[in-house]
Amino acid sequence: MIHVVTLTYLRPVEDINQHLDAHKRWLIDNVRQGKVILAGPMENRTGGLLLASCSDREELDAMMAQDPFIESGVASYEVYACVPALASLQLPPHWAPLAKFV
Secondary structure, three states, X not given: OEEEEEEEEOOXXXXXXXXXXXXXXXXXXXXXXXXXXXXXXXXXXXXXXEEEEOOOHHHHHHHHOOOHHHHHOOEEEEEEEEOOOEEOOOOOHHHOOOOEEO
């Protein structure tokens, strides 16, 4: 299942920056594990967005609970889940096993 996760900063940027390096290490670790597909800050710098591939919401929530931003309370997150039905041939098949690839 694909999850679009939006992070919203709850504290001033100075507080966010104190946890930024740890957050980036957490992201890199999850990218290497194949759980995070892409991630980056929102253009307006009020939070971030990540695209995740987790088997279900429980797995995603367990992953997010380890994010230093979430652990420290400087950000919250919202999740939009999708079972892809249609996908680009450029997408790795394991991210959308039920999709029609065109």
